Amino acid sequence: MGQTAATNALASAAYRDDEVAKILQADNEWHRSTVKPPRPWARILRPKLGEAFSRAVIDRTLGAGRKPLIQSFGVEPQVVVEHCLAAHRIRRDRDNWLAAVTVLCGVLFLPGFLVWLVVFTLRTTVGRREDKRAGAVATVLLAGVGALAVLFLVKMPFHGFWAWYGRAAVVLPVVGWFWAKQICERSARDLRERWESLLSGGGLGAKVPEAVPGSPGDAAEQVRKELARLGAEQRSNSVFYAGPKGILGMGTRWGSWQLAEDLVSAEPGKDFHPFRSWDVITAIQGGLGMLERTPVNTGGFPKPSITHWIVTPIGENADAVSRPSGTDVDAYTVRTHAIQDICNKQQFGSGDRHYLGVQWTLWDGHLVITMLITVTVLHDTLRIEVTGHALGPVNPLFNEKPAAREKEVQKALRFWETRKVKLPLVDADEVVRLAARAPLTWYPPVLNWLGGGLTLPEPFGLRHAWADQPWRHRFMADDALRAATPVLRVVHAAALRTLRENGVDVEKFGSRSAVLSGTVQDVAPKKADVYDA
Incomplete structure (x- = not known):
């Protein structure tokens, strides 16, 4: 079955x-996600969506001691996780280079680096305000500091080694910015x-060398095991209500149809053959x-997946599930x-x-x-529920x-008209943000504490x-409703045939089945799990 569109859509969030x-x-x-905001004074370390999404998914699906996952029907979760790993690797390689640039052009010339960092932080903070004049103020701020830097280079108050160090502390952070x-x-x-x-x-595959172990016991071996565990959970026949x-x-229950009648022998005075659920x-x-299969040459149903499910009840607000074991x-x-034991015996009470x-x-x-x-x-009553x-x-x-990065600006002469101007793929603020985050990516807990992150909904x-x-999409809603009849x-036909073969009187079952067969033709989606009591 084709499942690439939904899988690729989720995987694209990593990029x-x-x-x-x-x-x-x-x-x-x-299901609600939670975005943890950055510290007020560390907004420059905030993550973007792809960074936060890929980091959160990797930690949640491959992290040591993680909680069990819910199956992702219609999606190949391993592919999504592999793309998160691939995106994380691209960013890690970028951050390694940025960290080297930061050390060479920033940490070694820390006074100038800190001054430029404060200036860019102030510029970003001022520029975020809704006031239209904020952008102009931010630009003037940066230009003013640049002019002071030039004046500092010309009128250097130091001599000898410190004079050259001062010039380097002013110039090299800027050079590092262009390199970055x-x-x-x-x-x-x-x-x-x-x-x-x-x-x-396009189906661009994810390259994940992290999942190819080079020797027993290395980190890649753990990633491979967790990916295998993810696949096993996806194939599990245990679900949670x-x-x-x-x-x-599986989504909410939108419809329910029940056929319930007494079990009576078809031959008076004789018992029907015993059978089990x-x-x-x-x-x-x-x-x-x-x-x-259909007698009419139409597309009809594709081949379905038929599975015996074991459903475990959990609380409505439960934040974790527990997989069966033993x-x-x-x-x-x-x-x-x-x-078989659950099907035949656990029909009433807990379990x-x-x-x-x-x-x-x-x-x-x-x-x-x-x-x-x-x-x-239960007693003499057989109930079949769909x-x-x-x-x-x-x-x-x-x-x-x-989307292409662009903005509308007024034309110089015909100011009543506007034109679109392409913006750089990465602007100055983004370069500074990435360069500031790069050295901290080696220790994610500190980076998450400072810059915030994404918490995924549980379970x-x-x-x-x-x-x-699906009810907002006409054709999808039609497909769901048409499958019911x-x-x-x-x-009902299979159940009545089994009852008849075991000597059960199916007259009442047949009448009830005919009534349900008529009402299901006027089926409409409802919130069947929300009891109005």
Whole structure:
């Protein structure tokens, strides 16, 4: 199934150069990111969106002792993480060069470097104000300091060694700035080309030498193991139900249909053959496997993914989940015999529940439709419940391509008209910001404490954290609603066939099924997990 569009959209965030607060626009009503602001006096050390996103994703998915992740249906999370690693490597190489420039042209000539740094910080602070005159004041400030620097060079108050050191302290930070600007522009072009390529369908791969161990026990071995763990979690058949948030990773429950009738023998005076819930579920699974077949030559359903899910309830505001473990679990996947026990026995009271799920990943990964089926038997009543879940497209923010840096200015003569002027890819303030951050990137905790960063929503999963509802998109909504009717009918047909084979009177079941088959044709999305009680 094609899943590249949603994957590439999320991966492109690692290469973006927007302000980090922009990602808050992509949050949905259930999952909120947190942007930690920089210290008031250290705003120059603030990260941009790509820097904060890639750092946060790497720490959350590959960090030692990390909490479990939620599956990302419709997305290949390993690819997203690899692009975060690739973007981080590009920036690290840039920061290594910038750190060398900072040491050679800044730290060795610290007095002049600190003066220029304070001037640029003041210029940035003044320029951020909404007052239109602020930009002019910032420019005048920089020009005034430049004039004082020239005057200092001409009227040097020192002699001998200190005179030459003073001149170098004034000039070399400026030379270093020009050198740093070339380094920053080169990496910015590389990052923007990758950003553009991902959203244009170029499929630019991520080069991650960090995941190729050179010897046992090195850091790359740990990265490789964590990537393998990420893949195992993605393949897990254990999911979590968080109240109104629905099943994490699958979206909220928008519809529910229940067929419940008494089990009565078809032959009076004789008992029907004993059977288990698992027998009915197995028959339903076989019927769902035939959904892609149709007597009419149309596109119809693509091949679905059919999975036995073990659903664990957690609190609505829980900030972490716990994966099942023990002899019944293999690589985060619950074994078949344990699934059968849960299906047949855990139908009332506390504990995990079993659901049979049929899932389609459509719209190149932007739409995930999941229909879940559960069978329960309490006393003489058999209940078959079908619920619909839909996970919408990745927020449009992630699909924005890099825009050309330009601004509108008034024409010199015809001042009533405007024209667009191209701006440099990396401006002066950005060069200073990157050069100031570069030496601190070797120790991220201090950099995050000073410059702030991004905290991802918990429990975290790359897909559901930034997914919109599909109901605003007409065709996506149609696809979700249309899937309900054929699935419901296949489930009922398979269940009735199993009951009939075991000698159960299916007359009432059939009548009830016919009623549901009629009502499901007028299906509309609702907040089925929000009980109005």
